[in-house]
Amino acid sequence: MRNGHSVAAFIVGLLGLFAVLSFPALSPGQPAAPATPQSDPEVSAINPERSDCNNLKPSESRPDETTPRKDRPITADILTSGLPCAPNFVSPFSLDNLQHGFDFYSWLTFIALNSPADGKNIVEGTPPRKDARTKWEDVKNYRQLADIMLEKGRKPEAWGTAVELPPSCPKDAQHDMVIHLEEETFNQPFKTGPLIDQNGNYAFFDILMNQVMFDYIVENGLYTKEGQLDFKQRDARFSGSSDVLSPQAPGIVNFPKGKVINDRRGTMGAIMLKVSWKIMDPIGDKALKEFHTIDALIYTPEKKKDGVKIADATCVVRKLGLIGFHVGHKTIGAPQWIWSTFEHVNNVPEQADVNAGKALGPYSLFNAKCKPKDCPVNQTPPFPWEPGKELKFHDAKFKSQITRVIPLTRDVRELNKSFQALLKGTVWANYQLIITQWPSDATNKIDRTGVPAPTYLANTTLETYSQGSIPLASSSCMACHNNATTHAGSPSDFTFTLEKARSSAEK
Amino acid sequence: MSTFTRRTVLTGAAATTATITVGSIDPAIGATAADPAKSMSLFIDLSAKLTGIAASKLNPSKDPVNIKQVYFDQARKHPAFNDLLRQFDSKKDQVDVVEIILQTKSNQPKSDVVYLARSIILMWYLGAWYEPSELRRFNSPNPPERFIKYKVISRAAYTQGWVWRVAQAHPMGYSEWEFGYWSRPPKPRSDFIGI
Numbered sequence: 001m002r003n004g005h006s007v008a009a010f011i012v013g014l015l016g017l018f019a020v021l022s023f024p025a026l027s028p029g030q031p032a033a034p035a036t037p038q039s040d041p042e043v044s045a046i047n048p049e050r051s052d053c054n055n056l057k058p059s060e061s062r063p064d065e066t067t068p069r070k071d072r073p074i075t076a077d078i079l080t081s082g083l084p085c086a087p088n089f090v091s092p093f094s095l096d097n098l099q100h101g102f103d104f105y106s107w108l109t110f111i112a113l114n115s116p117a118d119g120k121n122i123v124e125g126t127p128p129r130k131d132a133r134t135k136w137e138d139v140k141n142y143r144q145l146a147d148i149m150l151e152k153g154r155k156p157e158a159w160g161t162a163v164e165l166p167p168s169c170p171k172d173a174q175h176d177m178v179i180h181l182e183e184e185t186f187n188q189p190f191k192t193g194p195l196i197d198q199n200g201n202y203a204f205f206d207i208l209m210n211q212v213m214f215d216y217i218v219e220n221g222l223y224t225k226e227g228q229l230d231f232k233q234r235d236a237r238f239s240g241s242s243d244v245l246s247p248q249a250p251g252i253v254n255f256p257k258g259k260v261i262n263d264r265r266g267t268m269g270a271i272m273l274k275v276s277w278k279i280m281d282p283i284g285d286k287a288l289k290e291f292h293t294i295d296a297l298i299y300t301p302e303k304k305k306d307g308v309k310i311a312d313a314t315c316v317v318r319k320l321g322l323i324g325f326h327v328g329h330k331t332i333g334a335p336q337w338i339w340s341t342f343e344h345v346n347n348v349p350e351q352a353d354v355n356a357g358k359a360l361g362p363y364s365l366f367n368a369k370c371k372p373k374d375c376p377v378n379q380t381p382p383f384p385w386e387p388g389k390e391l392k393f394h395d396a397k398f399k400s401q402i403t404r405v406i407p408l409t410r411d412v413r414e415l416n417k418s419f420q421a422l423l424k425g426t427v428w429a430n431y432q433l434i435i436t437q438w439p440s441d442a443t444n445k446i447d448r449t450g451v452p453a454p455t456y457l458a459n460t461t462l463e464t465y466s467q468g469s470i471p472l473a474s475s476s477c478m479a480c481h482n483n484a485t486t487h488a489g490s491p492s493d494f495t496f497t498l499e500k501a502r503s504s505a506e507k
Numbered sequence: 508m509s510t511f512t513r514r515t516v517l518t519g520a521a522a523t524t525a526t527i528t529v530g531s532i533d534p535a536i537g538a539t540a541a542d543p544a545k546s547m548s549l550f551i552d553l554s555a556k557l558t559g560i561a562a563s564k565l566n567p568s569k570d571p572v573n574i575k576q577v578y579f580d581q582a583r584k585h586p587a588f589n590d591l592l593r594q595f596d597s598k599k600d601q602v603d604v605v606e607i608i609l610q611t612k613s614n615q616p617k618s619d620v621v622y623l624a625r626s627i628i629l630m631w632y633l634g635a636w637y638e639p640s641e642l643r644r645f646n647s648p649n650p651p652e653r654f655i656k657y658k659v660i661s662r663a664a665y666t667q668g669w670v671w672r673v674a675q676a677h678p679m680g681y682s683e684w685e686f687g688y689w690s691r692p693p694k695p696r697s698d699f700i701g702i
Contacts, residue, residue: 093569440569440570441569445694490686
């Protein structure tokens with residue numbers, strides 16, 4: 001008890017001290033002011049200055065949230081404006097206006113990335129669906145993680161090189177992408193389970209990155225476990241000569257940042273994508289016209305147990321429809337990255353609509369005719385989770401019954417309407433922004449996540465089972481990715497991609 | 508003999524601080540706090556005085572967590588809330604407003620307003636709500652031999668207690684720090700609370 005009193009007395013003293021002192025304000029997370037090119041440490045060989053940044057911004061901010069927003073018209077010039085190097089904003093920089101600016105940026109990003117790889121604009125895809133192979137599906141622009149983190153730590157092929165097909169895949173099969181079926185392809189983050197659509201098929205997930213991110217990984221040898229350990233040795237903190245965690249210090253993983261210099265000049269920075277797909281019937285699926293689709297080769301490597309092969313590698317052709325689209329973009333004002341997430345509009349209903357009897361469907365991941373007692377929502381499937389050859393879930397009766405826990409904001413709904421109207425007549429009008437997460441106080445000294453806004457963000461196809469608002473347990477891109485590390489146990493700058501590196505010593 | 512836990516120590520500490528700084532308030536003093544925006548503004552200013560934490564930290568310019576609203580909604584349920592705000596409002600421009608309004612040197616029996624103010628201090632520091640009536644019982648000459656009742660106000664409140672920042676720590680099960688922070692010296696207190 002005496003000890004307790006002495007501790008209490010100390011804290012009383014401490015609190016008493018606070019009572020008579022006032023503290024300086026934390027610096028708010030304002031968008032960074034453009035730097036001059038001469039003093040710009042962000043410009044480098046792997047993050048070069050470019051002159052095609054899309055620096056459009058919302059035309060007007062509102063003074064407060066009760067005032068109707070008078071946004072810039074969402075007009076056709078947006079379709080050709082390109083990929084933003086970083087978001088742009090209009091004052092006053094309130095939480096509400098910044099959120100709107102980030103959401104506007106997300107839609108610009110979505111349009112730029114999903115425009116046809118052949119250089120046309122997004123509404124000029126192949127009729128009647130106006131769909132086309134997108135920019136991010138072209139190896140000249142983005143590369144899949146499975147083609148970067150190679151077996152035995154092999155160095156990835158040079159950027160833009162067509163990746164060799166796995167041996168078991170038919171050489172003459174028409175395809176847009178090869179999906180490597182590994183655990184992360186069907187199992188959600190933290191192994192929370194697969195997602196099974198209303199046809200009993202698995203949803204698949206894939207990760208890609210842009211050249212800036214790829215070059216940083218290759219230049220620093222981060223594509224192998226040994227390379228990551230070697231990289232960490234450069235960190236002065238581990239040699240005892242410094243205890244400062246400086247992003248610029250050697251040995252600290254610090255991907256290049258996007259930034260606006262002026263007008264259309266800037267740097268792009270690292271961008272990574274995570275996408276989700278559903279299997280579609282190329283002939284009988286009536287919903288086919290509503291989705292962006294690709295022809296994919298689903299490659300399953302051979303399986304071994306105790307060093308003995310137990311299953312051959314397989315490779316099958318499937319039509320895949322895009323159901324989820326994450327973009328993570330590191331920028332000068334958001335070193336925690338900006339996290340934009342989109343979904344197909346017919347994925348799931350909002351829980352509030354289900355409660356109100358307004359969820360009529362049809363949905364890819366929800367059966368509106370099934371009663372709650374028969375189809376409890378947001379439940380993980382029964383084991384086993386690994387797909388078989390046919391890519392159908394083993395229990396034919398089980399279908400994921402998924403609802404959106406956190407509803408879209410009114411502002412996002414309005415923005416979606418405007419952009420969807422612009423994309424009318426294309427498959428892209430069937431996609432919606434869910435929200436953009438960004439750091440509201442990027443330089444906060446004790447919150448490395450930069451006080452994310454909004455606090456929680458979940459894509460129902462990619463973080464299905466961690467939706468909600470429970471600290472740490474519920475999905476928050478920045479809070480979760482803050483825990484990402486290399487194989488050497490160093491923070492990996494908000495990306496889990498480096499965990500996929502393999503060892504050059506593996507057999 | 509009661510058992511001391513981290514929470515009981517901190518509770519006692521904060522409550523004691525409140526007792527030191529909060530005295531009875533003259534209910535006749537005051538300006539109205541009927542305007543919600545003004546009430547919130549007063550609540551923040553009052554909270555800053557009571558806790559010693561700058562208003563700009565309790566109410567950041569961009570505040571996606573918005574814990575102040577949760578705390579405001581909790582405190583305003585108490586019947587003495589408007590009295591507390593009114594009395595603070597009437598004296599808030601004076602340098603020694605806390606001493607004047609809260610009558611720190613008074614030996615008068617403590618009013619409901621005093622215990623409400625103590626609950627507000629505890630709320631900001633611990634993210635928990637201690638009913639003012641409970642605090643009154645706890646502060647009596649013969650306090651009950653039991654653990655003082657409280658409730659964690661919300662999921663977010665659990666992570667937002669200022670006591671963690673004062674202690675240069677984080678609540679159990681929740682941290683925004685980077686992987687491996689434990690292998691390096693703690694960051695200076697000024698990073699947490701600005702001084």
